[in-house]
Amino acid sequence: MKKSPYHVIKESVEFAKQKEGIYGANFVNAILRRYINEVLDVIKKKEPDPSIDMFYRYIINNRSMPFEKNISIGYSFPEWMVIRWLKRYGEEETIRLCAHLNKTPSFTVRIEASDKEKEDIIRHFEKKGIIFKRARFVNDAYYINKLAYVIDDPVFKRGALFVQDEASQLAVIAVDPKKGDVILDACCGFGTKTAQIKYLAKDARIFSIDRDMKKLNKNRNRGNLIKGDVASSPFKKEIFDKILLDAPCSSLGIIRKHPEIKWRLNEKDIVRHSRQQLAMIESLWPSIKKNGFFIYSVCSFEPEETQLLIEELKKKYKFVVEKPLPLLFNNRYFISLPHKTDLDGFFIARLKKQ
Ligand SMILES: C[S@@+](CC[C@H](N)C(=O)[O-])C[C@H]1O[C@@H](n2cnc3c(N)ncnc32)[C@H](O)[C@@H]1O
Numbered sequence: 141m142k143k144s145p146y147h148v149i150k151e152s153v154e155f156a157k158q159k160e161g162i163y164g165a166n167f168v169n170a171i172l173r174r175y176i177n178e179v180l181d182v183i184k185k186k187e188p189d190p191s192i193d194m195f196y197r198y199i200i201n202n203r204s205m206p207f208e209k210n211i212s213i214g215y216s217f218p219e220w221m222v223i224r225w226l227k228r229y230g231e232e233e234t235i236r237l238c239a240h241l242n243k244t245p246s247f248t249v250r251i252e253a254s255d256k257e258k259e260d261i262i263r264h265f266e267k268k269g270i271i272f273k274r275a276r277f278v279n280d281a282y283y284i285n286k287l288a289y290v291i292d293d294p295v296f297k298r299g300a301l302f303v304q305d306e307a308s309q310l311a312v313i314a315v316d317p318k319k320g321d322v323i324l325d326a327c328c329g330f331g332t333k334t335a336q337i338k339y340l341a342k343d344a345r346i347f348s349i350d351r352d353m354k355k356l357n358k359n360r361n362r363g364n365l366i367k368g369d370v371a372s373s374p375f376k377k378e379i380f381d382k383i384l385l386d387a388p389c390s391s392l393g394i395i396r397k398h399p400e401i402k403w404r405l406n407e408k409d410i411v412r413h414s415r416q417q418l419a420m421i422e423s424l425w426p427s428i429k430k431n432g433f434f435i436y437s438v439c440s441f442e443p444e445e446t447q448l449l450i451e452e453l454k455k456k457y458k459f460v461v462e463k464p465l466p467l468l469f470n471n472r473y474f475i476s477l478p479h480k481t482d483l484d485g486f487f488i489a490r491l492k493k494q
Pocket residue numbers: 308326327328329330331332333349350351352355368369370371386387388389
C-alpha cells in the first residue's frame with residue numbers, strides 16, 4: 141500500500157511516543173520532517189525527468205556538506221575517487237558515473253561456432269530461461285541475463301563460449317589479426333584474448349606470455365605459452381607484427397563486477413600502475429617490427445593509465461596513433477565510460493611503429 145510521506149511521519153511519531161515518550165517522539169518527528177522536506181523541496185525545484193531518479197536529485201541539490209562528501213556517502217565511493225571524477229567530468233556526470241557503477245552488472249559472452257551451431261547453443265540456453273541478446277558492436281558477442289546458469293552448463297564447459305565484456309572483445313578487433321601475422325598476447329592471463337585472436341585469424345602465429353603459472357595452465361594456446369615478466373621482456377628485436385598488451389591496471393572500469401576494487405585502491409595505486417604499464421611497453425617496444433602495431437588496452441579510464449601514458453611515450457618513440465576502431469568509433473582512442481557505453485570502462489590505443 142502506498143502512503144503519503146506525512147502519513148508515514150505521523151505513524152512513526154505515534155509509535156516513538158508509545159515506546160520512548162514525548163522526547164523520543166519529538167526527535168523522530170524532527171528528523172523525518174527535515175528529511176522529507178529536503179527531498180520534496182528538491183523534487184519540486186526541477187521538471188520531472190524519468191531518467192533522473194529521486195536520489196540523484198536529492199544528492200545534486202544537497203549542499204549541506206562538501207559536495208564530494210555528499211556523493212561519496214550517498215553513492216558509497218571513496219572521496220579521493222569522487223574528487224578526481226568531479227575535476228574531470230563535473231557534478232552531474234560524476235553522479236551518473238557513480239550511480240551506474242553501483243548497478244547490477246550485465247554480462248557478455250562470445251560464441252565461437254558456426255551460425256547453425258550458434259543458433260543451437262542459444263536455443264539450448266533459451267529453453268532454460270536465459271536470454272541472449274545480440275551485442276551492439278561485435279558479431280559473435282551476446283549480452284546474457286544470467287551468468288551463473290551459463291557457466292554451470294555442460295555446453296559452456298565444452299568451450300565454445302567465453303565470458304568476455306564487449307569492450308574487452310573490441311581490443312582484439314583493434315589488433316585486426318591477419319593471416320601470417322606473428323602476434324604476441326602480452327599479459328594473456330587465461331587466454332581469453334588469445335582465443336579470440338586465433339578465432340579471427342586461424343593462420344596467425346600467436347605467442348602468449350604471463351607471469352602467473354596458474355593462469356597459463358588454463359590457457360589453451362598450447363605450445364606457444366611463455367611464463368615471464370613482461371617488464372623484462374625475453375623477446376628478440378623486431379619479431380612481432382603485432383603486440384597486444386592488455387596490461388594490469390587500477391581496474392576502475394570493472395567496479396560494477398568487482399565493487400571491492402574501490403575500497404582496495406588508493407590514489408597512489410593509479411600512479412604505481414601507470415609506471416608499471418610504462419615499464420611493460422618500453423620493454424616490449426623493441427620487439428615490434430618496423431611498421432608493426434602495438435595495441436595497448438586497460439580496463440580503466442584514468443588519464444595516467446591511458447591518454448597521458450601514450451603522450452609520455454611519444455616523447456621517446458616514433459609512432460603514429462591510429463584509430464583503433466574506425467568502423468565503429470571514429471576516435472583516436474577508444475575510451476569507454478561505463479555510464480555512457482553501458483560496457484566496462486575501457487581504453488584501447490593502436491600505435492603504428494615508425
Ligand atoms: C588485465 S589481466 C589480463 C587479462 C587477459 N589479457 C584476458 O584477456 O583475460 C593482466 C594480467 O597481467 C598479468 N601480469 C601482471 N604483471 C605481469 C608481469 N610483470 N609480467 C607478466 N604478466 C603480468 C597478470 O597475471 C594478469 O593475468
